[in-house]
């Protein structure tokens with residue numbers, strides 16, 4: 001590139017770069033820095049460099065391991081549900097010859113809602129005891145009343161269901177687009193080769209939309225790991241710590257207990273886990289395409 | 294005779310919405326025949342083939358394969374193989390897996406599959422490429438892979454939709470020969486869609502000529518070339534196709550372009566308006582002939598194609614290469630009397646003696 005051109009390019013990208021630096025890199029650096037500090041607004045007289053002591057404390061913190069376990073359960077189950085239900089719905093809608101666009105529009109609605117709204121919506125309208133719709137339905141079907149958000153296991157199931165409800169449409173839309181772009185004649189060839197519907201799904205559809213499935217898993221896993229607003233609005237991590245995933249624990253430590261140093265360490269650990277998981281999934285994505293024979 | 298490989302279509306009609314793609318199509322394809330469906334683009338060849346494959350169902354009519362009514366049977370129940378225009382190979386499978394797929398679906402025991410795959414691959418000369426994926430093959434190799442996948446199950450009926458159209462000219466000629474050889478050696482029926490009449494002529498035992506969803510003529514390449522049933526077929530077959538000129542027929546006398554030609558036959562008793570057809574190679578340059586003005590001469594290598602105008606009618610004449618003429622020259626031409634085809638000017642139907 002010419003010298004002046006390069007300078008011009010610098011000039012126009014600089015503001016964006018600066019904003020990016022200020023909003024992402026700087027907070028990240030600050031987060032990592034504070035994770036090595038004792039930084040507790042409740043006990044400011046103890047503040048100072050702490051070395052790895054926050055991380056060492058985390059190692060022996062049963063609430064941390066509990067949060068970690070919940071994060072795992074929450075992520076694996078909600079991503080699995082999103083992929084399975086989303087793909088199932090997409091396959092179903094593909095069978096409909098007309099008016100597929102209706103489903104596309106309906107599918108977008110939950111996605112565009114703010115997660116906080118979704119959390120509150122479920123908490124008040126759907127799951128609230130006595131007048132929530134789900135509660136009503138469960139009793140109408142003759143089951144015992146369940147305090148969905150007040151009991152540990154139902155609360156965990158509820159927050160997973162809420163997340164799945166909000167984000168399955170995303171998976172659905174991606175799969176629908178992916179299915180629509182599959183080559184039709186390949187499936188016709190398979191019909192002539194005597195493959196039945198299930199065999200066509202297993203031997204053709206699944207491998208051919210594999211990239212889409214993996215992308216959905218990656219994107220949804222990253223979001224699930226960092227989920228916050230909907231759970232916060234629906235249960236606040238409760239009852240007790242029954243739905244307190246890592247992100248919530250980090251938030252509470254920092255902003256409720258005002259222990260910023262330890263809260264930062266928790267957040268950094270979540271960051272590392274998220275990066276590790278996505279790196280693993282990305283490996284999975286490229287693994288098959290270059291499979292040696 | 295055994296019925297395996299026989300295909301019969303009776304009174305097939307097919308509509309897409311308000312558009313009629315096929316009108317009253319009747320076909321009877323014999324076992325072990327190489328049968329071509331020929332016609333211009335959009336004439337319904339592919340639709341007919343897809344109907345035989347079971348990928349499309351007719352609105353009216355009956356389809357029989359091997360003497361069995363399969364009009365509404367799914368493709369898998371028809372015991373056929375098909376080669377698609379774009380090959381439709383399974384992109385995520387290797388060539389080996391592609392060829393093995395029909396066998397796997399038929400639950401052929403695993404230890405039988407490999408030798409049959411190799412055998413099929415050898416027949417089309419791709420046994421050295423079994424580990425590759427379709428994306429790593431040339432067009433010709435993909436086409437062979439599609440062929441191998443079709444022959445591996447050894448069905449009696451092969452459907453081919455313009456299988457050579459994506460190959461370059463030289464490979465097309467070469468593969469054409471091999472295709473015919475293969476069909477002969479396998480003793481199977483082949484139904485072959487093409488819009489290339491040379492392909493149909495050279496490959497087919499018989500062919501059907503399609504126009505606008507109707508079959509205009511069924512016959513051997515010879516019959517279709519030498520005795521076209523209608524003006525439509527006459528104007529389509531041959532490259533270039535025959536010249537068509539308006540004429541008056543009265544007894545054995547044919548009046549064309551102000552000249553009277555004495556025919557060697559007497560097709561009608563009453564005078565009538567006809568269209569005279571004559572192939573470019575059946576016109577000779579002759580000093581006593583009808584004067585025509587040379588518009589353009591095209592060098593075809595072994596011969597020269599003269600584009601002449603008689604009045605306002607363009608006439609193409611295949612001439613010996615050593616004629617030296619300039620554009621604008623007056624060239625007198627005569628027609629080989631026994632090579633003249635006559636068609637009813639109104640109905641377009643061939644007039645026999």
Ligand SMILES: Nc1ncnc2c1ncn2[C@@H]1O[C@H](COP(=O)(O)OP(=O)(O)OP(=O)(O)O)[C@@H](O)[C@H]1O
Pocket residue numbers: 309312314332333334335336337338339340341488
């Ligand atoms: N699924 C469809 N819906 C609507 N019209 C169709 C459909 N399939 C084919 N047609 C129409 O039917 C007619 C015949 O199509 P077909 O594909 O059989 O032509 P073809 O003879 O194979 O032509 P080509 O040489 O271009 O492949 C065309 O006019 C086409 O537009």
Ligand SMILES: [Mg+2]
Pocket residue numbers: 338339340486
């Ligand atoms: Mg076609």
